[in-house]
Amino acid sequence: MQQVTIGKLSFSKVLCGTNAFWGHSHFSEARNEEYRRRFNDEAIEQTIRHCLDLDVNAVESCANERIVSIVARLRQNTPTPISFVGSTRIAESIQLIEKYA
Numbered sequence: 001m002q003q004v005t006i007g008k009l010s011f012s013k014v015l016c017g018t019n020a021f022w023g024h025s026h027f028s029e030a031r032n033e034e035y036r037r038r039f040n041d042e043a044i045e046q047t048i049r050h051c052l053d054l055d056v057n058a059v060e061s062c063a064n065e066r067i068v069s070i071v072a073r074l075r076q077n078t079p080t081p082i083s084f085v086g087s088t089r090i091a092e093s094i095q096l097i098e099k100y101a
Contacts (some may be wrong), residue, residue, distance in 0.1 A: 001055035011058045011083050016051040018044075019063040044070055051076070058083040063096055072100035 023036035
């Protein structure tokens with residue numbers, strides 16, 4: 001996977017998006033419900049691990065304690081560096097990332 005460097009960090013050019021993790025498909029309420037049932041914490045971890053296996057090393061998500069704690073767990077148990085790209089609520093993202101650093 002091609003990488004782009006920003007400052008001292010290297011990001012894959014493809015990010016692991018998280019809309020499906022939170023039940024947001026932009027298609028239908030039925031699909032939203034399916035995603036809500038499918039993506040428990042274990043399924044989210046498996047999905048991110050699969051992304052890492054494909055050299056996708058960045059997760060993009062809104063700031064919430066659930067995803068930050070999952071990424072923190074993966075960082076502890078995975079030799080591959082994982083970047084977190086917070087798309088909204090920047091101050092909250094920073095606080096959560098510092099809490100789990």
